[in-house]
Amino acid sequence: MKSDIEIAQEAKLEHISKIAARAGLTEDEIEYYGKHKAKIDLSVSGRKGRQGKLVLVTAITPTPAGEGKTTTTIGLADGLSRIGKRVVVALREPSLGPVFGVKGGAAGGGYAQVVPMEDINLHFTGDFHAIGAANNLLAAMLDNHIFQGNELNIDPERITWRRCVDMNDRQLRNIEDGLGGGKNGVPRKDGYDITVASEIMAVLCLASSLADLKARLARIIVGYTYDGKPVTAGDLKAAGAMTALLKDALKPNLVQTLEGTPAIVHGGPFANIAHGCNSVLATRTALALGDYVVTEAGFGADLGAEKFFDIKCRAAGLKPAAVVVVATVRALKMHGGLPKTALGEENLPALEAGLPNLLRHLKNVTSVYGLPAVVAVNRFPTDTDAEIALVIEKCKALGVNVVLSTVWAEGGKGGEALAEEVVRLCGEKNDFRFCYDETLPIKEKIGAVATKVYGGDGVDYTPEAEEQIARFEELGYGKTPVCIAKTQYSFSDDATRLGAPDGFRITVRSVKISAGAGFVVVLTGNILTMPGLPKVPAAERIDVDENGKITGLF
Numbered sequence: 001m002k003s004d005i006e007i008a009q010e011a012k013l014e015h016i017s018k019i020a021a022r023a024g025l026t027e028d029e030i031e032y033y034g035k036h037k038a039k040i041d042l043s044v045s046g047r048k049g050r051q052g053k054l055v056l057v058t059a060i061t062p063t064p065a066g067e068g069k070t071t072t073t074i075g076l077a078d079g080l081s082r083i084g085k086r087v088v089v090a091l092r093e094p095s096l097g098p099v100f101g102v103k104g105g106a107a108g109g110g111y112a113q114v115v116p117m118e119d120i121n122l123h124f125t126g127d128f129h130a131i132g133a134a135n136n137l138l139a140a141m142l143d144n145h146i147f148q149g150n151e152l153n154i155d156p157e158r159i160t161w162r163r164c165v166d167m168n169d170r171q172l173r174n175i176e177d178g179l180g181g182g183k184n185g186v187p188r189k190d191g192y193d194i195t196v197a198s199e200i201m202a203v204l205c206l207a208s209s210l211a212d213l214k215a216r217l218a219r220i221i222v223g224y225t226y227d228g229k230p231v232t233a234g235d236l237k238a239a240g241a242m243t244a245l246l247k248d249a250l251k252p253n254l255v256q257t258l259e260g261t262p263a264i265v266h267g268g269p270f271a272n273i274a275h276g277c278n279s280v281l282a283t284r285t286a287l288a289l290g291d292y293v294v295t296e297a298g299f300g301a302d303l304g305a306e307k308f309f310d311i312k313c314r315a316a317g318l319k320p321a322a323v324v325v326v327a328t329v330r331a332l333k334m335h336g337g338l339p340k341t342a343l344g345e346e347n348l349p350a351l352e353a354g355l356p357n358l359l360r361h362l363k364n365v366t367s368v369y370g371l372p373a374v375v376a377v378n379r380f381p382t383d384t385d386a387e388i389a390l391v392i393e394k395c396k397a398l399g400v401n402v403v404l405s406t407v408w409a410e411g412g413k414g415g416e417a418l419a420e421e422v423v424r425l426c427g428e429k430n431d432f433r434f435c436y437d438e439t440l441p442i443k444e445k446i447g448a449v450a451t452k453v454y455g456g457d458g459v460d461y462t463p464e465a466e467e468q469i470a471r472f473e474e475l476g477y478g479k480t481p482v483c484i485a486k487t488q489y490s491f492s493d494d495a496t497r498l499g500a501p502d503g504f505r506i507t508v509r510s511v512k513i514s515a516g517a518g519f520v521v522v523l524t525g526n527i528l529t530m531p532g533l534p535k536v537p538a539a540e541r542i543d544v545d546e547n548g549k550i551t552g553l554f
Contacts (some may be wrong), residue, residue, distance in 0.1 A: 004109045005553045008117035008230040012259050018252060022291045023088060023262035030254065033125050036116050039251040041265070042210065045281050047288040052088070053321035053426045054287060057376075058298040058365075059307040059359050061498070062488055064340055068109065068378045070410060072326045072415075073296040075407020076110035076376075076422065078259040079415025080292050085423065088290035089114070089261060092298070093128065093253070093268040094121050095196045097168040097531055105540035105553040110408030112415070114255050114263045118550045125527055127204075128166045128195050128268070130249035134217075134242040135164045135198045141238045142222050143178065147187050154231050155189045159223035160528075162510060166195035170532030197273045197529040200242070202483075202517035204250060205267040205279040206315050214243040215552055220516035230475065232515070259412050262289065271298030272488040273308040273529050275519070280316040292426070299488035300398040301325060303362040304333050306453050309369050310368050311481045319432050322425035323365045323373040324418070326405075329383045329391065335499045344382040351387055355394050356500035360455055360491065362398055368452050369539045370431035374421045375402045438481050442469045442511070445482045446522055450506045452490045458504045468511040472520060477513045484522045485529070493525035 003011075016038045020030045031039040055075040070091065077089035091114065094106035107123045109113045114120060123129070139161055146154055165172065172192035195201060198219055207213035218234030225231060233239050252266040266282035269275050276298035286293040287332030297304030305323070312318065330343040330352060336354030338347060358375065365373045375395050377388065393404045403421050406414030436448035443459070450456045461469070472478060490496040492504040512521045533539075542552035 003554050004105060004113060004291045005117060005551065007111060008107075008113055008115050008258070009549070010421060011115055013115055014260055015420035016254060016256070018435055019256045019260065019262050020123065023254070023405055025289070031251070036118060036255065037125060038254045039125065039248065040254050040283065040285055042251060044288055045233070045284040050288060050291065050389050052290045052293045053288045054283070054318060054322050055292060055307060055322050055324065055422055056305060057294060057324045057326060057327040058301040059299070059362070060331060060361055061300040061335065061490060063331040063334040063498075065328060065334050065343055067326050067328055068333055069296055069326045071380065071408050072113045072405055072418075073294055074108040074114060074263070074322065075255050075405065075412060076262050076324065076418050077294040078112065078257055078412025079407070079419035080294070080422070081259065081261045082416055082425070083419050084117060085419070086291040088286040088293050089257065089263045090278055090282050090286040090295040091263065091265045092296070093124055093265050095128065095130060095194065095270070096122070097194050097196070097354075099553070100539035100542070101168040101531065101533050101537055111258060111411035112407040112500045113258050114265060116255070116260060118553060120255065120265060121553055122550075124265070127253070129265070130245050131198060131200050131204060132164055132166055132195045134245040135195070135200045137242060137245065138220070138222065138233055138236070138238050141236050144184055144253070145236055150153045152231055152235055153225045153227070154223050155226045156186060161222035162191050162193050162394045164195045164198045168194065168531040168533045170530065171526070173530045181441045187193060187225055187321045191530070193529040194531060196268050198521065199517055201269045202247075202274055202514060203268065204246060204295060205269055205275070205277065206312070208248060208249065208280060208316070208518055210243065210250060210403045213246060213423065214239050214343060216516040216518070217242045218516075221513055241301040246490045250281065250437050252279065252285050257523045261532050272308060273485045273527060275311045275483050275517075276304040277308050277312045280312065283318065284316065301364060302453055302491055303364065303486065303488055306435065307477045307483060309426070309443075310436070310449075311483060314434060314438065314481060315385050315518060320371055321430070322336070322422055323371050324376050324422065325358065325361055325365065325373055325466045326376050326378065327376045327391070328380065329387045329405035330380055331389070332358060337498075346384040346391060348388060351390055354499055355391065357498070358391075359394060359398065360500045362395065363452050366400065368435055372425040372430055373400050374418070374425060375400055376405045377419050378408065379406060429434050439479045442473060442478050442520055443504055446484065446508065447529065448549065449482065449484055454506065455500060455502060455508050456492065461508045462510070465511050472511065472513050477515060478518065481519045482522050483514070484524060485527045486524045487527060
């Protein structure tokens with residue numbers, strides 16, 4: 001069996017100019033980054049005329065058995081193309097953290113990939129490096145301001161801005177810097193986040209223009225004065241230089257699928273610690289180019305889809321036409337209590353025990369958000385007809401169809417049936433709505449997500465979180481969406497509670513304001529904004545030969 005990278009390296013890619021022409025882009029609207037990548041001019045997102053139908057691909061709660069959300073997204077786009085639809089796929093950019101940590105790559109899989117796979121997974125067009133540079137420029141200007149006399153009266157113990165690096169490095173979570181005395185800076189406690197958790201990533205992904213980007217950057221809060229007043233990047237006169245670093249990174253990236261479907265890959269916040277969606281500009285650009293736009297949101301629907309709806313769609317005025325919920329029989333049996341080693345045998349009781357996870361996600365999409373949905377089951381050779389029939393039966397009770405997907409093995413051909421169902425759903429009227437009114441008090445918004453989406457009984461707050469919420473509402477930051485940082489492995493904030501748990505409460509340990517992004521970040525459980533590497537990192541298997549050929553990405 002060929003690996004993902006072997007399949008990608010054997011593919012004959014078209015010149016990116018042909019992909020651009022297929023998408024309806026002119027030579028003046030693209031900027032080449034070699035033969036197979038290009039940046040798209042910002043003006044395209046504002047084109048009048050065509051306005052495609054937006055399809056979100058989300059998934060059940062992830063397990064080690066795998067679900068294949070990105071693979072399904074790409075295969076669905078190729079399937080839509082094969083049935084004669086003008087389609088663009090819009091994805092997030094992979095972070096180097098999981099590429100070298102657990103995943104080893106995040107550009108789809110099998111015969112449903114975006115290419116050039118190696119470039120997309122490694123550096124790509126430099127967007128993440130630009131975000132990291134802008135983040136760390138702001139940190140440097142903040143510490144320099146304090147060192148040079150502290151005209152703004154910033155309290156070093158109330159600095160909230162952290163440095164970042166796009167790598168899993170637990171050693172940097174908590175550090176002390178400015179050591180050495182004299183001209184070496186002002187000593188203080190500090191720390192690093194992974195780049196995808198930086199507020200600048202969220203700002204770039206939610207900005208609607210270069211001017212909006214600069215305005216959002218200026219609103220970023222970096223800390224507080226001794227008398228408790230917020231200090232912003234604008235106060236430090238940093239927004240202009242940060243925008244200069246990000247002006248090219250703001251432009252969406254154009255690549256292609258293995259079957260030549262135009263693909264826009266841009267931005268990449270994680271959904272467990274950030275808002276989990278590609279950029280607004282990428283989505284708007286795709287909608288201006290395609291009659292159908294297939295996009296995805298990170299992790300399960302309780303995280304990525306919730307934030308896609310309640311944060312991104314709200315901010316950008318987007319209305320989805322349909323939702324695809326991806327599942328596998330294997331993963332559902334894990335939610336039903338089976339170990340990974342026992343997933344290859346038919347086990348209807350375990351499947352039935354795990355199905356409530358899928359059904360809760362489906363009910364959220366259809367009842368909480370009012371959208372039509374279809375379940376895409378990535379079929380494995382070990383799945384039995386009886387198991388598939390059980391999934392179909394349970395989903396039909398909610399009025400949702402199930403379509404088998406074989407895009408990993410067959411590419412777009414394996415996604416044609418799913419494409420036909422998506423087209424049908426996009427023709428239906430929907431009653432899209434948000435989970436909560438953003439003008440509600442912060443606690444009520446958190447409570448709405450915890451009870452309506454997660455299925456919990458309520459929310460508990462640490463004294464620190466209580467104090468922070470009260471302060472943010474006093475400062476006028478309460479009427480914004482909430483971005484809840486939570487484990488991706490459970491509806492609850494306890495990663496060990498699989499399936500569709502009930503009788504639980506969410507614990508909020510701290511809250512911070514992302515004023516530039518325009519939302520309140522709510523930290524639950526033990527969620528970390530700087531992951532660590534596993535015992536055996538994927539990086540150990542990645543190599544390059546004397547001819548420059550990369551191996552080990554998968």
